[in-house]
Amino acid sequence: MLFEDPVLASRFLTLMTLTFHIIYATIGVGVPLFIMIAHWIGIRKNDEHYIIMARRWSRGYMVTVAVGVVTGTIIGLQLSLLWPNFMEIAGQIIALPLFMETFAFFFEAIFLGIYAYTWDRFDNQRKHFLLLIPVAIGGGMSAFFITIVNSFMNTPTGFEMVDGALVHANPIAAMFNPAMPTKVSHVVATAYMTAAFLLASITAFKLLKGSRHVYYKKALYLTMKIGLIFSIASAIIGDFSGKLLAEYQPEKLAAAEWHFETEGEAPLVMYGFLDKNQEVHYAIKVPYMLSILAHSNPTAEVIGLNEFKPEETPPLIVHYFFDSMVTIGMFLLVLSLIYWMGIRRHWAFVRSTFFRWLIVLSGPLAFLAMEFGWWLAEVGRQPWILRGIMTVEEAATSSDYVNVMIVLFALLYIVLGVGTVVVLRRIFKNNPIEVELKGNDSP
Amino acid sequence: MSLEILGITVLWTFLFGYVIIGSIDYGAGFFNAYSIITGKQHILSRIIQQYLSPVWEITNVFFVFFFVGIVGFFPQTAYYIGTIFLVPGSIGLILLAIRGSYYAFETYSSRGHKGYAFMYGLTGLLIPASLSTVLAISEGGFVYLTNGSPVLDYAALFTSPLSWSIVVLSIVAVLYISAVFLTWYANQTGDVEATNLMRKYALIWALPLIITAGGIVYELSFHNPEHYERIVNLWWMFAVSFLLWILTVWFIWNRKNYGTAVWLLIGQFMFAFYAYGISHYPYILYPILTIHEGFTNRAMAISLVVVFILGFALLLPSLYLVFKLFLFNKEYVQGKYKK
Ligand code: HDD
Numbered sequence: 001m002l003f004e005d006p007v008l009a010s011r012f013l014t015l016m017t018l019t020f021h022i023i024y025a026t027i028g029v030g031v032p033l034f035i036m037i038a039h040w041i042g043i044r045k046n047d048e049h050y051i052i053m054a055r056r057w058s059r060g061y062m063v064t065v066a067v068g069v070v071t072g073t074i075i076g077l078q079l080s081l082l083w084p085n086f087m088e089i090a091g092q093i094i095a096l097p098l099f100m101e102t103f104a105f106f107f108e109a110i111f112l113g114i115y116a117y118t119w120d121r122f123d124n125q126r127k128h129f130l131l132l133i134p135v136a137i138g139g140g141m142s143a144f145f146i147t148i149v150n151s152f153m154n155t156p157t158g159f160e161m162v163d164g165a166l167v168h169a170n171p172i173a174a175m176f177n178p179a180m181p182t183k184v185s186h187v188v189a190t191a192y193m194t195a196a197f198l199l200a201s202i203t204a205f206k207l208l209k210g211s212r213h214v215y216y217k218k219a220l221y222l223t224m225k226i227g228l229i230f231s232i233a234s235a236i237i238g239d240f241s242g243k244l245l246a247e248y249q250p251e252k253l254a255a256a257e258w259h260f261e262t263e264g265e266a267p268l269v270m271y272g273f274l275d276k277n278q279e280v281h282y283a284i285k286v287p288y289m290l291s292i293l294a295h296s297n298p299t300a301e302v303i304g305l306n307e308f309k310p311e312e313t314p315p316l317i318v319h320y321f322f323d324s325m326v327t328i329g330m331f332l333l334v335l336s337l338i339y340w341m342g343i344r345r346h347w348a349f350v351r352s353t354f355f356r357w358l359i360v361l362s363g364p365l366a367f368l369a370m371e372f373g374w375w376l377a378e379v380g381r382q383p384w385i386l387r388g389i390m391t392v393e394e395a396a397t398s399s400d401y402v403n404v405m406i407v408l409f410a411l412l413y414i415v416l417g418v419g420t421v422v423v424l425r426r427i428f429k430n431n432p433i434e435v436e437l438k439g440n441d442s443p
Numbered sequence: 444m445s446l447e448i449l450g451i452t453v454l455w456t457f458l459f460g461y462v463i464i465g466s467i468d469y470g471a472g473f474f475n476a477y478s479i480i481t482g483k484q485h486i487l488s489r490i491i492q493q494y495l496s497p498v499w500e501i502t503n504v505f506f507v508f509f510f511v512g513i514v515g516f517f518p519q520t521a522y523y524i525g526t527i528f529l530v531p532g533s534i535g536l537i538l539l540a541i542r543g544s545y546y547a548f549e550t551y552s553s554r555g556h557k558g559y560a561f562m563y564g565l566t567g568l569l570i571p572a573s574l575s576t577v578l579a580i581s582e583g584g585f586v587y588l589t590n591g592s593p594v595l596d597y598a599a600l601f602t603s604p605l606s607w608s609i610v611v612l613s614i615v616a617v618l619y620i621s622a623v624f625l626t627w628y629a630n631q632t633g634d635v636e637a638t639n640l641m642r643k644y645a646l647i648w649a650l651p652l653i654i655t656a657g658g659i660v661y662e663l664s665f666h667n668p669e670h671y672e673r674i675v676n677l678w679w680m681f682a683v684s685f686l687l688w689i690l691t692v693w694f695i696w697n698r699k700n701y702g703t704a705v706w707l708l709i710g711q712f713m714f715a716f717y718a719y720g721i722s723h724y725p726y727i728l729y730p731i732l733t734i735h736e737g738f739t740n741r742a743m744a745i746s747l748v749v750v751f752i753l754g755f756a757l758l759l760p761s762l763y764l765v766f767k768l769f770l771f772n773k774e775y776v777q778g779k780y781k782k
């Protein structure tokens with residue numbers, strides 16, 4: 001069938017599950033912040049529109065969370081099923097944040113359940129609003145803890161390996177590994193950024209479809225403004241991530257940049273393609289830029305791929321992942337900046353059909369950027385599962401049935417993906433904003 | 444108490460929690476589907492939706508907690524169980540996913556789809572069946588070491604009377620636990636028709652429960668005499684469990700104190716569950732893996748315990764809030780609030 005080799009099959013199944021889960025997980029981390037902000041503005045300004053905004057967003061959010069929970073449960077158990085050797089080692093040293101994460105889930109699940117089923121219970125909206133804070137914190141903490149585990153896989157610390165056995169384990173040191181600060185903050189910032197553009201893109205779509213309600217204009221301005229803030233944050237933190245790679249995972253950076261010879265004054269190579277002799281063609285080269293990205297110094301030396309054994313270098317495709325992520329990130333930053341300035345200075349074209357279509361595009365693009373980022377991080381770690389310590393080959397299950405499971409899970413994700421779209425459309429179609437506002441505008 | 448005993452006790456307790464609240468959920472799904480077939484849907488669906496919808500994600504976390512916790516406290520189980528549990532585990536996961544998405548797709552969009560409701564009901568029986576195979580596997584005799592890596596003997600597993608009795612018990616237990624709980628809950632809502640229906644189901648499943656449970660002990664006497672002997676030594680715990688079962692059935696039969704009946708039922712399962720757990724000690728997987736060999740290092744164990752205590756301190760008040768708002772709130776239970 002698809003994959004004879006259980007290692008390849010396990011890699012593919014992991015890729016599939018994580019790529020799918022992260023769509024929902026990002027919404028799970030990002031959207032509560034926006035529900036919270038809208039709800040809060042609504043209370044402060046006593047503006048019914050924002051309260052309804054929070055309520056509508058939270059209704060859609062309930063659906064995506066449910067799928068996030070089931071796919072998360074899948075990946076959680078699948079890690080043990082597909083990578084038993086890895087989990088045996090990882091369990092001894094990095095189980096702590098995984099364990100903490102379950103409490104974050106508990107916390108989020110409990111308060112989300114309460115929030116969703118108590119809209120009509122509180123006379124005072126503020127009390128209901130308070131329930132959201134633990135939801136947002138719980139979602140953020142889940143991202144925080146799981147990303148710690150992932151950063152540990154990239155820069156493992158806090159233990160020693162003696163004759164294949166793990167000794168002197170220090171779980172706290174393992175949690176605070178070198179990649180942790182940049183990785184966690186980049187993931188959280190980009191989750192908020194992605195959620196902002198997701199909501200903006202839905203709103204812009206509604207405006208294009210002829211809704212003229214001021215509700216949408218408020219929503220669009222709010223989400224684009226926050227999107228701008230988190231785009232800037234993501235770009236800055238992304239730059240720090242690059243510097244961290246230069247120091248701790250130079251092979252990943254070199255592969256992402258197609259940087260073969262160790263040299264100073266290194267240029268940044270964008271796009272292009274490679275021929276058989278590893279010559280780069282049709283690429284844009286920005287002089288000194290790689291040295292600046294890696295070490296904040298235009299003449300600094302950047303380690304090239306040729307320093308590493310061929311079997312320990314990551315696939316060169318990560319170059320495209322990196323370029324796409326950064327391009328999308330820059331595009332979204334500029335787009336939201338122009339929109340924000342345009343609204344403040346009354347530029348007419350930011351309300352034009354063309355510009356609104358660009359905003360519609362921003363949501364899917366943000367999700368793409370996020371996927372590219374993860375593929376860069378994960379494929380760029382190959383062949384290691386625990387960098388420098390264990391390869392994917394050594395970690396994988398020996399079971400022969402993984403390829404059958406790939407088919408089953410692929411079918412499941414199709415059902416879940418299509419189901420989400422159908423259900424979300426049905427919820428909002430049957431209950432358009434104009435109707436919902438009429439019920440509430442008259443006090 | 445040594446750290447490994449503490450660890451396994453915590454995990455076993457969470458697994459017990461999952462067995463109880465998960466069973467209520469699974470059984471309810473089955474009764475819901477069954478009532479659609481028999482045209483009695485109007486009686487049960489409202490009750491089922493009202494109780495289950497706010498809490499299903501919490502139920503799921505109990506499961507996640509268990510498998511994350513076991514990797515933390517006993518990393519070697521990740522290796523053994525991970526390698527052999529791929530197929531039943533994956534099937535269980537897919538069923539869980541269908542089930543979880545049901546809530547999202549049906550509850551929040553408020554339009555019933557019969558096919559989905561049937562799938563949902565069916566998963567309620569199949570999930571316990573597929574997950575409970577891990578208990579059969581843990582009794583030993585189905586796993587061989589080839590070149591040092593464990594292999595599951597599917598033929599032996601699928602032809603063993605022991606594994607089938609465990610599967611049957613898990614299904615019967617789900618139906619019984621769920622029926623007893625929903626009898627009480629329906630009674631709370633003041634819905635006489637639903638109460639009577641659930642009471643009938645509870646009584647139907649009471650006897651099969653004890654018969655299958657007894658059957659497993661009997662099977663064990665051939666399959667794993669060592670474990671059987673330890674069970675016999677703990678006879679008094681099983682006896683207490685049996686007494687509690689009689690009392691539960693007695694209350695339900697006499698249509699009184701449904702609330703007490705639920706607590707007695709929990710007590711009954713608690714005694715049986717812990718007695719089984721204690722008699723399983725020290726093995727996680729007969730005869731390959733014990734909790735002593737599989738245990739993690741000291742530093743990790745201590746930090747996990749500390750995190751557990753802190754996390755639990757956070758959890759208890761929040762769970763209390765949920766119970767107060769949904770389970771023990773008369774007005775909510777009687778459906779006085781809009782969704
Ligand atoms: C909306 C999503 C998004 C956007 C616009 C960006 N990133 Fe990103 N990036 C991610 C989403 C992401 C991510 C999904 O969150 C990753 C994957 C793993 C990780 O730690 O974060 C990531 C990883 C990642 C890594 C690899 C880290 C590692 O492997 O350890 C680098 C070097 C950057 N990013 C750099 C950037 C730069 C310079 C950007 C400039 C605009 C940028 N990212 C925009």
Ligand code: HEM
Pocket residue numbers: 011012014015018019021022079083086146147149150153371374375378379381382384385392
């Ligand atoms: C959620 C966002 C993530 C995405 C989209 C993602 C994506 C991927 C991809 C594409 C691979 C396959 C790499 C290859 O085989 O070439 C992979 C592998 C893997 N990832 Fe991630 N990853 C994510 C987060 C994580 C996190 C947070 C962890 C750890 C807790 C993790 C653990 C693993 C493991 C164990 C593998 C298998 C070993 C390997 O192939 O390196 N991933 N992931």
Ligand code: HEM
Pocket residue numbers: 021022024025026027028029064065066067068069070071072073074075076079105106109139140142143146147187191500503504507
């Ligand atoms: C190997 C990687 C991962 C594993 C093992 C994993 C595990 C899980 C599990 C078990 C759940 C369900 C919890 C429940 O029952 O409530 C879940 C949900 C969730 N995960 Fe993941 N996860 C991974 C990657 C990620 C990443 C990278 C993020 C964030 C960037 C993330 C954020 C979340 C969030 C916020 C939820 C809550 C559900 C939601 O709000 O959608 N996860 N995850």
